[in-house]
Amino acid sequence: MFGKILDYNIRNNIINIQYEKIETRVSIVNSNIINFFAPIFRKKQASYAIENLKFEDCDFEVVEINDYIQIKTSELTVNIYDEFKIDIYNKLGELLCEDYRGKREPFIKNCAGRLDIAIQEGHKPNEHMDFKVFMPKKLEDDMYFYGFGEKTGHLNKKNCHYLNWNTDDPSPHGETYEKLYKSIPFFINLRKENAFGIFFDNTFETHFDLGKENSKYYYFAAIDGNIDYYFIYGPSVKNVLKGYTYLTGTTPLPQMWTLGYQQCRWAYCPEENVMEISKKFREKEIPCDCIYLDIEYMNGFRVFTWDDKKFPNPKRMIKKLNEDGFKLVTIIDPGVKVDKDYKIFNEGLKKGYFATNKDGIVHTGWVWPGHSVFPDFINKEVRNWWAENQKNLTDIGVSGIWNDMNEPANLGVELPLDLKFNNDGEIVEHKEVHNVYGHMMDKATYEGIKKSTNKRPFVVTRACYAGTQKYSTAWTGDNQSTWEHLRMSVPMLMNLGISGMAFCGTDVGGFGYDTTPELLSRWVQVGTFTPLFRNHTTIYSRDQEPWAFDKTTGEINKKYIKLRYKLIPYIYDLFKECEDNGLPIIRPLLLHYQNDIDTYEINDQFMFGEKIMVAPILEQGKKARMVYLPKGSNWVDYWNKKKLKGGQYIIKETPLDVCPIYIKEGSIIPNYPSINYIGEKEIDELTLDIYPYESNFKYTHYQDNGEDFKYKDGEYNLYEFCINSGENIEFKSSVLNNGYENTYKSLKLIFNGIKAENVYQGDKSIDFKILNENTIIKAKNLDFSIKII
Helix, strand or coil, X not given: XXXXXXXXXXXXXXXXXXXXXXXEEEEEEECCEEEEEECCCCXXXXXXXXXXXXXXXXXXXXXXXXXXXXXXXXXXXXXXXXXXXXXXXXXXXXXXEEECCCCCCCCCCCCCCCHHHHHHCCCCCCCCCCCCEEEEEECCCXXXXXXCCCXXXXXXXXXXXXXXXXXXXXXXXXXXXXCCCEECCEEEEEECCEEEEEEECCCCCEEEECCCCCCCEEEEEECCCCEEEEEEECCCHHHHHHHHHHHHCCCCCCCHHHHCCEECCCCCCCHHHHHHHHHHHHHCCCCCCEEEECHHHCCCCCCCCCCCCCCCCHHHHHHHHHHCCCEEEEEECCCEECCCCCHHHHHHHHHCCECECCCCCECCEEECCEEEECXXXXXXXXHHHHHHHCHHHHCCCCCEEEECCCCCCCCCCCCCCCCEEEECCEEEEHHHHHHHHHXXXXXXXXXXXXXXXXXXXXXXXXXXXXXXXXXXXXXXXXXXXXXXXXXXXXHHHHHHHCCCCCCEECEECCCECCCCHHHHHHHHHHHCCCCCCEECCCCCCCCCCCCCCCHHHHHHHHHHHHHHHHCHHHHHHHHHHHHHHCCCXXXXXXXXXXXXXHHCCCCCCEEECCCEEECCCCCCCCCEEEEEECCCCCEEECCCCCEECCCEEEEEECCCCCCCEEEECCXXXXXXXXXXXXXXXXXXXXXXXXXXXXXXXXXXXXECCCCECHHHHCCCEEEEEEEEECCCEEEEEEEEEECCCCCCCEEXXXXXXXXXXXXXXXXXXXCCEEECCEEEEEECCCCEEEEEC
16 A cells, blocks of 8 residues: 655654655654554545644654664654554563554354344344554553443453444443444553553544454554544553543533532423422432433424423523522434424525535435434534524523434434535535534534633533543433443443543433332442433433432432532542543543552442542442452541551442442542532532541642633632641641632541541640541631641
């Protein structure tokens, strides 16, 4: 395909390499990130995921050595050979990523049965595919693979095959599913404590085979498009993720209310039903911040309309909900009803805003409204139009938009691959932009809400591509009320997180089928520690609100939802950290314990930030479970405050109301008092839940108004809490930035496992109390230091 190297030249950070048949480019983004590009489909290099990429100043050298070109940065050595074969080493000379030079050899199917009979019963053969873009890499036995976004199965994806083609499939998803709603062509390779990532920025149908086809190689491939991939070196997984989100963007800081509990179902209607649900939450004192409306609120499923019989005065209803502390989120689908009396349809048709067939005729599909047309979100003018239409909802008080069916879904059949879209003057086909359709819809929605409200937009999406995290949170689509789907949700969310999509969640309790009291109880325990905490179920299923079952189930739901609200300041800190450096909220253990190989394939435990580890119950009837405590840290059982050493397996008893939670020693966890919703009252006192350790440690806490973008202009507070451990414990609180006027008035310090004899502020003894073997101290200012004797 390429031939031999003929020549090369250097221009700024780009090395152009001329082969016999094609010219390729190698771009040095920085010393750890290198892009490899070959224009086999289109000469222009463009990306929907990467916007405003900045090349960092870094020293590198390029030399020609015998039959290859060598590029060296301070961290990497890249050898480029004939046929665009590439080997990459770290600065120690260790081989990280080696192109496979052998023949492609799919595994042998040793069978001689009747294929036609097998197909009749539903058994389909695994077909060998040829690809226009095929990039095989040498596979080693001790490699692990993570990422790939929303995929079923285990945390480590070795020996699996996946394809990226956003797909609406409401049937129960199992581990054999190769494609779902989202396409994030990014993975992390971990071997011998060296991690690197590959982001294959190709929007066509892409495939990733991690040794399933042959144990000698893994590959990433596409049915069409360019070779365009980024090699991102760690060597830590954290640095890989930082590099990937440097390219595609980090998750922006959300409004604080979006971190609360959210209640949804298909369908809450009419208005009386919505108000009844909201009333029960407040009567039962179960915290909740948000109620969703599914498709039934619309007039005949026409987007940006209301059914005036079910909801005669939506503005008045939303005002009542807001007064009771509830935000309202409404669903929007991309399918626009074909109706000559419908404003959105007429405007879009007149202006040429809908996708067309090969003859230039607007294509009609079939979605909830019946005959429907599909906005061309690839076109900036169409996105601007769609953004303006968000005002139809935000102007009457809607607080967030839920983008569904945006794969795009077309009930029963997929949209034709040759549909035409207008990429700002360049006509492209559906097969090229299918995987970014939802991404561009989310971008339009985000920009519309931001413009109309001046607040941080809350967009929830089902379909996405790499980089969608800049515009939207995501949920994992139509799961089922089964234990298998609860179990699979944990590695799925961890892999979404380390694929950049940090603000993610599942339908708590399960969407399809009927949940059970035990399943809902265990699922809400996982949901408490999931970035997006939303209970959602389908139409005609049994109710699954927190009070829908017996008293015990209701109390368990209430207990864990209240725990979620207690942890809101910690969660908000995690989201600020995520905006700053790309680290997700829910994390695999290996992210912080990469030196502990025992963490590499733990599917049923996760870190909630760096300080909290959760080991949920994911099987029916389980009253105890084994928990692994990673090496390098000691741990404290959250419930009984028992101290435990790391590097061991323990057995934890788990009655139905207990989800195992462990706090890393040397942690400070900020807590809020009991509230029914975010903003119910001014938080005057911040509680610090402190877990001392023999070493010194500190924690930085962030505070702003939780709504708009003023924090970017300095309107925020930043506090630093430091502990020096020794014979005595010294605690110091400092205000590092004081730009937000509503600062805390006091601090409440809880030193777990410490029984003080005296507490001094300078030379003065101050009051404290001992409760349950813990020392509790109250401080009336934010800049102070104390010593515990």
